[in-house]
Amino acid sequence: xxxxxxxxxxxxxxxxxxxxxxxxxxxxxxxxxxxxxxxxxxxxxxxxxxxxxxxxxxxxxxxxxxxxxxxxxxxxxxxxxxxxxxxx
Amino acid sequence: xxxxxxxxxxxxxxxxxxxxxxxxxxxxxxxxxxxxxxxxxxxxxxxxxxxxxxxxxxxxxxxxxxxxxxxxxxxxxxxxxxxxxxxxxxxxxxxxxxxxxxxxxxxxxxxxxxxxxxxxxxxxxxxxxxxxxxxxxxxxxxxxxxxxxxxxxxxxxxxxxxxxxxxxxxxxxxxxxxxxxxxxxxxxxxxxxxxxxxxxxxxxxxxxxxxxxxxxxxxxxxxxxxxxxxxxxxxxxxxxxxxxxxxxxxxxxxxxxxxxxxxxxxxxxxxxxxxxxxxxxxxxxxxxxxxxxxxxxxxxxxxxxxxxxxxxxxxxxxxxxxxxxxxxxxxxxxxxxxxxxxxxxxxxxxxxxxxxxxxxxxxxxxxxxxxxxxxxxxxxxxxxxxxxxxxxxxxxxxxxxxxxxxxxxxxxxxxxxxxxxxxxxxxxxxxxxxxxxxxxxxxxxxxxxxxxxxxxxxxxxxxxxxxxxxxxxxxxxxxxxxxxxxxxxxxxxxxxxxxxxxxxxxxxxxxxxxxxxxxxxxxxxxxxxxxxxxxxxxxxxxxxxxxxxxxxxxxxxxxxxxxxxxxxxxxxxxxxxxxxxxxxxxxxxxxxxxxxxxxxxxxxxxxxxxxxxxxxxxxxxxxxxxxxxxxxxxxxxxxxxxxxxxxxxxxxxxxxxxxxxxxxxxxxxxxxxxxxxxxxxxxxxxxxxxxxxxxxxxxxxxxxxxxxxxxxxxxxxxxxxxxxxxxx
Numbered sequence: 001x002x003x004x005x006x007x008x009x010x011x012x013x014x015x016x017x018x019x020x021x022x023x024x025x026x027x028x029x030x031x032x033x034x035x036x037x038x039x040x041x042x043x044x045x046x047x048x049x050x051x052x053x054x055x056x057x058x059x060x061x062x063x064x065x066x067x068x069x070x071x072x073x074x075x076x077x078x079x080x081x082x083x084x085x086x087x088x
Numbered sequence: 089x090x091x092x093x094x095x096x097x098x099x100x101x102x103x104x105x106x107x108x109x110x111x112x113x114x115x116x117x118x119x120x121x122x123x124x125x126x127x128x129x130x131x132x133x134x135x136x137x138x139x140x141x142x143x144x145x146x147x148x149x150x151x152x153x154x155x156x157x158x159x160x161x162x163x164x165x166x167x168x169x170x171x172x173x174x175x176x177x178x179x180x181x182x183x184x185x186x187x188x189x190x191x192x193x194x195x196x197x198x199x200x201x202x203x204x205x206x207x208x209x210x211x212x213x214x215x216x217x218x219x220x221x222x223x224x225x226x227x228x229x230x231x232x233x234x235x236x237x238x239x240x241x242x243x244x245x246x247x248x249x250x251x252x253x254x255x256x257x258x259x260x261x262x263x264x265x266x267x268x269x270x271x272x273x274x275x276x277x278x279x280x281x282x283x284x285x286x287x288x289x290x291x292x293x294x295x296x297x298x299x300x301x302x303x304x305x306x307x308x309x310x311x312x313x314x315x316x317x318x319x320x321x322x323x324x325x326x327x328x329x330x331x332x333x334x335x336x337x338x339x340x341x342x343x344x345x346x347x348x349x350x351x352x353x354x355x356x357x358x359x360x361x362x363x364x365x366x367x368x369x370x371x372x373x374x375x376x377x378x379x380x381x382x383x384x385x386x387x388x389x390x391x392x393x394x395x396x397x398x399x400x401x402x403x404x405x406x407x408x409x410x411x412x413x414x415x416x417x418x419x420x421x422x423x424x425x426x427x428x429x430x431x432x433x434x435x436x437x438x439x440x441x442x443x444x445x446x447x448x449x450x451x452x453x454x455x456x457x458x459x460x461x462x463x464x465x466x467x468x469x470x471x472x473x474x475x476x477x478x479x480x481x482x483x484x485x486x487x488x489x490x491x492x493x494x495x496x497x498x499x500x501x502x503x504x505x506x507x508x509x510x511x512x513x514x515x516x517x518x519x520x521x522x523x524x525x526x527x528x529x530x531x532x533x534x535x536x537x538x539x540x541x542x543x544x545x546x547x548x549x550x551x552x553x554x555x556x557x558x559x560x561x562x563x564x565x566x567x568x569x570x571x572x573x574x575x576x577x578x579x580x581x582x583x584x585x586x587x588x589x590x591x592x593x594x595x596x597x598x599x600x601x602x603x604x605x606x607x608x609x610x611x612x613x614x615x616x617x618x619x620x621x622x623x624x625x626x627x628x629x630x631x632x633x634x635x636x637x638x639x640x641x642x643x644x645x646x647x648x649x650x651x652x653x654x655x656x657x658x659x660x661x662x663x664x665x666x667x668x669x670x671x672x673x674x675x676x677x678x679x680x681x682x683x684x685x686x687x688x689x690x691x692x693x694x695x696x697x698x699x700x701x702x703x704x705x706x707x708x709x710x711x712x713x714x715x716x717x718x719x720x721x722x723x724x725x726x727x728x729x730x731x732x733x734x735x736x737x738x739x740x741x742x743x744x745x746x747x748x749x750x751x752x753x754x755x756x757x758x759x760x761x762x763x764x765x766x767x768x769x770x771x772x773x774x775x776x777x778x779x780x781x782x783x784x785x786x787x788x789x790x791x792x793x794x795x796x797x798x799x800x801x802x803x804x805x806x807x808x809x810x811x812x813x814x815x816x
Contacts, residue, residue: 017609018550018609020550021549021550022546040547042347043350044348044608045609047289048608051289051604051608054604063291
């Protein structure tokens with residue numbers, strides 16, 4: 001899967017799993033922060049996203065602080081998925 | 089201000105993982121024993137935490153009345169055992185008047201899950217679907233009531249982890265208002281996969297037994313059980329010579345309106361609720377010797393609670409004993425507030441403070457923790473606190489039985505009026521008098537395509553199901569109609585089955601794909617208090633926010649509870665009603681093969697005292713002249729209605745044929761009748777729609793008085809509304 005297709009799937013996961021109604025893929029910047037100021041997501045969203053990434057991409061997420069860096073942006077999530085798949 | 093008596097506790101019943109019965113539970117609790125082990129009720133493999141405080145050796149078939157074993161849930165049995173023990177201690181004579189108020193969050197969910205697991209994916213039959221509706225929250229009260237030969241008011245309340253404490257406050261209100269002379273109040277929750285996988289998904293559980301207030305704490309341990317208190321007025325207990333275990337002297341119930349799962353971190357809100365309970369009890373903080381804390385063992389809760397206690401006792405927090413029972417009996421959710429109330433009553437009665445087991449390195453070093461084993465200390469008064477999901481706070485204040493007799497300041501409730509209303513039906517949300525169109529208009533097609541979520545801010549209504557969207561959108565319209573803000577307003581929503589389809593989807597995923605695919609964000613949307621939690625957060629409601637479970641009369645049951653909470657002085661106004669969304673599973677079962685036209689909808693009203701409404705410059709839409717829940721006494725109540733004025737109407741929700749006969753023998757027999765199910769379709773919140781439509785018809789000037797009648801299997805609700813007439 002190429003990176004743009006992967007990022008598009010990540011954005012669809014964000015929109016559906018976090019119930020971001022009224023927003024589209026185009027509203028999510030690849031490099032923009034997801035939590036705090038960005039999309040305004042919270043810790044409950046982080047838990048949901050971790051489960052969804054495992055379910056949709058077969059890649060598990062580390063717990064706690066380590067996941068924070070991965071959830072920084074769509075780019076960072078894509079990188080984690082690509083790296084983990086390559087290692088596996 | 090008037091005066092009121094203290095409430096005497098004359099009976100206690102407990103079932104916990106430490107044992108059946110109050111003596112066994114309390115003595116093992118004081119000894120520091122822990123009733124926590126690997127859960128045996130279901131497969132917990134693959135989960136972070138596999139332990140629970142499970143009640144072992146519970147034989148439901150041996151507890152249930154003959155022939156009812158297959159219908160009784162573990163929660164029913166737990167509640168019945170605790171009820172029986174409490175009533176026996178109070179020397180209650182079976183069949184004599186008794187109110188019954190129970191709190192809980194999941195009812196017979198464990199049995200629903202067994203039924204669901206037995207259905208092959210995609211091959212469910214209508215019979216299977218019916219089984220999924222056999223164990224809603226409200227059935228426990230009904231089953232316990234029948235088994236006890238109960239006569240009197242009853243209610244099932246849910247405010248997440250403070251449910252049991254709220255049920256006790258509600259029971260106290262019935263005594264003070266004279267609705268009951270004795271009340272059995274408590275809480276029950278059985279373990280189930282929904283909560284077990286849900287709390288795991290939230291990462292809120294500790295793989296090891298929980299360690300409340302410890303630096304190394306890592307989450308809660310779930311538990312199950314039941315706690316019940318028999319309550320009566322002090323004068324009643326003394327007159328019949330009943331031994332008084334403790335006094336329930338005060339209470340406070342409020343909401344943080346902060347976050348769906350996280351407490352407000354500063355503890356300021358929790359502190360104000362603790363303080364309110366102390367003041368309501370006519371005490372000062374210097375008289376409180378013990379706080380039985382909520383103490384779940386989660387990072388956030390315990391830190392918040394320590395801050396709250398430091399705020400309440402700024403001078404002498406180190407003097408007050410503090411402990412949490414949850415390291416020994418687990419977090420029993422909807423039962424916790426009642427179980428811990430019973431434990432707190434025993435503590436002040438005996439001068440024994442149970443420990444916080446497993447506490448080795450206290451994080452809050454300013455608190456006077458009780459560690460390892462119990463502490464013997466004379467206790468003048470103690471608080472039992474509960475802080476639940478959605479910021480649902482409740483605190484009860486108990487006094488030792490030796491406390492000198494005194495009267496407390498009480499509230500005199502004036503005339504209650506409706507200052508705002510809204511309905512939801514085929515025409516969408518209609519505010520105020522606009523709902524009167526259902527009274528005059530011919531049948532309108534059901535607005536299937538109407539999207540209630542479109543009425544709400546998308547950011548703040550994320551994850552709302554259709555049911556929550558309807559509840560919040562309709563309630564918001566009623567609140568605005570009354571010109572009120574959320575602050576100081578409470579909320580009661582009636583609920584019948586909850587979001588069945590969504591719960592089933594969550595559980596099917598857990599059962600099919602494994603527990604690690606339990607959705608953390610979905611879980612908080614699946615408990616019985618979801619509607620009230622969402623409304624509290626969305627509308628900023630800071631009064632008591634809870635849901636009330638009943639079947640086809642849940643909106644009217646909610647009104648009864650809301651009136652009681654106004655009488656207790658717990659809010660300036662109550663936003664109250666019910667609303668239901670179409671649910672494929674509920675509709676499949678209750679449409680009786682298409683013979684019943686099902687719909688969706690509901691209604692909300694704002695209740696407040698006339699003087700409060702007038703002081704805000706509001707002209708009430710209608711005056712609540714009377715509101716009753718009737719059982720065997722329906723015939724007499726209808727017969728004794730005052731004759732209707734020339735311009736009046738009856739608006740009905742569900743009206744079974746025997747009730748038509750009762751109406752035809754009443755003074756209101758010739759009055760024009762508007763049957764709403766024929767207009768908007770049948771659903772469980774139809775009585776709430778009827779109330780909003782009747783208010784609208786009175787407000788629009790169509791009639792001087794309106795009678796709202798709706799019924800269920802064994803309860804009839806009658807509400808009489810009058811047009812407001814300003815005093816000359």
